Structure formats: C-alpha cells, structure tokens
Amino acid sequence: MSILAYNGAAIIGMSGKDCVGIASDNRLGIQYETVAMDFKKVFKMNDRLFVGLAGLATDVQTLDQLLRFRMNLYELREERTMSPQVFTNLLSNMLYEKRFGPYFCEPVIAGLDEKGQPHLSTMDLIGAISSAKDFVVAGTCEGNLYGM
C-alpha cells in the first residue's frame, strides 16, 4: 500500500460566488482497519484561509503545527494577515525543502484573497502547485473526487 494511502483521506475544496468551501472525511485508518472517526484534516489558518491536508497522519499534524508556527511569525513581523497566495507559496517552499525526504502529504488550500475573491489550490507532496477556479481535490480516492 502506498504511504500516502496508509491512513486515508478525502479532501475537496470548491468555490462559489465570493465564497469558498472545504470538506474532508474524518476517518483515521491503519491500512484497512479504521481506528478513529474524529480525525481532523482541515485546519483554519485565519479568518479567510483554510487548509486541508491529505496523507500520512503524522505529517498532517506536523504540517499543521509548522504552518501555524510560520503564520504566527509572519503576522507578528509583517503586522498583517497572510493571504492565500502567499500561504500557498510558503507551503510549496516548505514541501520542496524536503525534496529528498518529503512530508507524505498533499494539501488543499481554500481561501479568500484581499479583494474577497476565491482562491483554490493544491499541490503534490513535493510542492508542485496547481490552482483552479472551480474545485480542487486530494486524497486516496482522488479519481473518484474528480468524478471518474
């Protein structure tokens, strides 16, 4: 079984008129056995930014903690909130830093930019960004989420 599928996840982010939504499942499994149904995978970063993390559970939690660390320092130093675009670039940079020993995690970023316009993006585990206007997906059943 692939390491990215070890714990399991399904995340989808979608845009609407001046709004975005993000959804995930709550399952934590160890291979085929379900161990918990209250495992958090979507995290609020600030009032206009959510990130969903699909992949190995330990990396989901670690990345959440690391992102919080980086965001807090940014807000203290810059005295402004981080925009979704900047956040996407930061996360991409953090993932690529571990190019040869990556975090097994594929994020989904959903937020509203400074003008209130939706921002959706996803990336692979080493930080290659894909942005979309309509929806972004990640997880073990990516194909199903796309609608195949």
Added chain:
Amino acid sequence: MARRYDSSTTTFSPEGRLHQVEYAIEAINNAGTSVGILAKDGVVMASEKKITSGLLAKARTSEKTYKLCPHATCSVAGLTADANILIDQARLRAARYAYQYQEPIPLESLVEHVCNYKQAYTQYGGLRPFGVAFLFAGYDEAHGFQLYQSDPSGNYSGWKATVIGANNQAGKSLLKTEYGVSKKKDGDDEMKTEDDVPALTDAVIEMPDVAEACRLAVKVLNKTMDGAVASAEKLELFTMSLDEDGNCVHKILTEEEAKAVIAEVEAESASAGDT
C-alpha cells in the same frame, strides 16, 4: 582611572564593575520613558513617544510596544535597532516553544531567554552589549498576569509597577506612594513622603483594575515628561486583559480613548485640590 577597563565588555574593573554594561544603561536613561503597572485583571504599559521630526512618516503600529506572542507584549526603552534584534529573538523563542510543546511559553521563561541572550554580549568578547531595557507584560496559566523588567546586563526582575527610560527615578518614587494605595490613612491630608508610606506588603496593597492602572500610568508619564502634560499624540497606552473566552487581548488605545484617560487624570488632579 576607569578608562583602562572601559573598552572591553569582557573585563571587570578593579572595583568589580563592567563599565560597558553601565554605559549601556546610561544610553537608556536618555530614551523615551516607559511605565508598566500590574492590575488585578491585566497589565498596563504606557510609553512616551519621542517625536524627533514632524517630517517622519507615521510608524506602522508602534515604535515602543511590540507583540511577542498571543500572551505577551513588550515595551522598549533605548536603541530601537538593538531592540529589533531582541524582539525577533523573543518571537522566535516563543514560537519554537509553542511548536515543540504545543503550549504557550511561561512568561518568565521567555524573559529569561531574552536575558540570557543579552548576557552573552557581556561575557563573550568583541561585541558591545545591547542598549535596550524592556518591560515584558504577559499572562500564563500558572501565575496569571505578570510584569518583568530587563536591562543590558541581562538581569531581570518581576514588578508590580516600574518605570524605565528617562526620569525613571521620578516615576518610580511616584509609584511607591501611589500604587495600590487607594485610601488615605486616618484621614491624613499631609503629602505622603517615602517615610510615611507603609511597607508595600501584599496585605496593604490593593491592586488597581486596568482602568485605574491606566490613569496611574498617565500620571507617572506626566511627572517624567517634566510636567509637560502628556498629550495623546506623544503617548502610547497599551493594555492587556482577558476576554470572556480566556484569550489575551492586546490593545493599544486609540487617540480618542487615550484623550479620555488623560482628561480623567486632569479632572482627578483638579478636584484633589492643592496640597
């Protein structure tokens, strides 16, 4: 005389002093005053903004008060450039602690970290000390609201109320007579001197609330600013308190709110009459 032992931080003088550290402290006594007061429901820090030129662009949010983490803020007296380095150190330390333990850093630990960093510049060669004194205001679950002061030597201490920067002795003597003393004893109308004041034990002190502490802070700045009445534009009033959910609220008062406090202080001193 002392000259031979002046230039190196890493040398004691024969009297057992570190002259460079003392000179650093001197630098701070020329800087804008900062007063910190511990209240029962929060902490107040008021600072004098030294307006050097009308042409200066407006500072982003502050030149004296800096947030370090969700539960701590500091106020600076001294060389701003030096302060910036230390503030960043403090922010990093608080953030790394929170990352490692998933818990807010105890305030004293944060202060100690900054002070240990400062101390290194008084013992390891080639570098001068930081010309900055700080007031740290913060909250943690173990000890509630706290106020600390630190100086270039790397020394720190916890206070109920204290002053740093220009004329801090005048400010401190005012605090000695007025902090926590809300009623006069035996209807005594005489002006209190330092000898009259009872020992400031916990039994005698009645901690002010944040509003009262703000007024006292403005009073102190009035005194340290050579009697020139503190105006809202020269003053920066900061308060820290808890909201209903138990989260720390860091607030720098707006000009209107600061003007209101100044007006209250003026009214108080006018009604108190001449003594």
